[in-house]
Amino acid sequence: MSGAATGQIALPLDWEDGERADIPLILGPSNADAVHQLHRVESWPVRTAVLVGPPGSGRSLMGRMFVRDTGGRVIDGPQSVSEEDMFHAWNAAQASDRPLLIIADAPPSAWNVALPDLASRLSTVPIFTIGEPDDALARDLIEALFARRGMMLSPDVAAYIVPRMERSYAMIHRIVAALDRAALAQGKRLGIRLTRETLLSQGLIDNDVAERNDRPQTTG
Structure with a gap:
C-alpha cells in the first residue's frame, strides 16, 4: 500500500462493487462469526478492525450493515486511501464513538505498509475473516x-x-x-x-x- 496514494474514506452510498443492497446477506458457517463480531464493537481491543474476505463475498454489504448499526466508518479497501488518511482515521476512531472498519482482500501483514506508526497500530487490530461458501x-x-x-x-x-x-x-x-x-x-x-x-x-x-x-x- 503506497503512502503516496490519495482518496477519501469510502462511505456506503459511494460503493459500486457489484454487491448491491437488494441482495440480502446470506449467513452460513463461512461468515457468521464475522457478522457476529461486527456487532460486538465493545469487545474489540481497539476501535478499529479489519474484515478480510474475497470480492463477491458480501463483505461490502456487511460494511453497510456495520455503518447502519454502529454509526461507524468504513474504508473499503486499504488501497482506496493514503496511509496518512488511514492513520488519521485510526486516531479519530480511538478518540470518538465511531469505530472504524477496514475491508480488505488480505490481512494488514500483507499490505506492505510504509508508515511505521500506522504499521504499529494495524498490528493490534482484530481481524474477522469471511471463508469460502459452504x-x-x-x-x-x-x-x-x-x-x-x-x-x-x-x-x-x-x-x-x-x-x-x-x-x-x-x-x-x-x-x-x-x-x-x-x-x-x-x-x-x-x-x-x-x-x-x-x-x-x-x-x-x-x-x-x-x-x-x-x-x-x-x-x-
Missing part, C-alpha cells in the same frame, strides 16, 4: 443472484451446480453471469440441460466431476 450458502447465493436478474430458478438447478463447481464466491458470480447470458441468447428457460451444456462448454465445471455426479447411483 454448500447451503452457495446454493442460496446462486438463487439470490438469479432473483436479482428477475429469473426465478427452480431449486434443482442450483442443487445441480453446487457439487460440480469450484467452491468460491468468484466462481459463483462467473457461473450466474454465464448462465444468464446463455438463457437470454437462446431464449430458453434455464433448466438442467442448458445449465450443464453451458458450464461444460465454458470450463466452469470440471467434466470428470460432472460425469461422476451425473452417473446414476447404484445400490448394493
Whole structure:
C-alpha cells in the first residue's frame, strides 16, 4: 500500500462493487462469526478492525450493515486511501464513538505498509475473516443472484451446480453471469440441460466431476 496514494474514506452510498443492497446477506458457517463480531464493537481491543474476505463475498454489504448499526466508518479497501488518511482515521476512531472498519482482500501483514506508526497500530487490530461458501450458502447465493436478474430458478438447478463447481464466491458470480447470458441468447428457460451444456462448454465445471455426479447411483 503506497503512502503516496490519495482518496477519501469510502462511505456506503459511494460503493459500486457489484454487491448491491437488494441482495440480502446470506449467513452460513463461512461468515457468521464475522457478522457476529461486527456487532460486538465493545469487545474489540481497539476501535478499529479489519474484515478480510474475497470480492463477491458480501463483505461490502456487511460494511453497510456495520455503518447502519454502529454509526461507524468504513474504508473499503486499504488501497482506496493514503496511509496518512488511514492513520488519521485510526486516531479519530480511538478518540470518538465511531469505530472504524477496514475491508480488505488480505490481512494488514500483507499490505506492505510504509508508515511505521500506522504499521504499529494495524498490528493490534482484530481481524474477522469471511471463508469460502459452504454448500447451503452457495446454493442460496446462486438463487439470490438469479432473483436479482428477475429469473426465478427452480431449486434443482442450483442443487445441480453446487457439487460440480469450484467452491468460491468468484466462481459463483462467473457461473450466474454465464448462465444468464446463455438463457437470454437462446431464449430458453434455464433448466438442467442448458445449465450443464453451458458450464461444460465454458470450463466452469470440471467434466470428470460432472460425469461422476451425473452417473446414476447404484445400490448394493
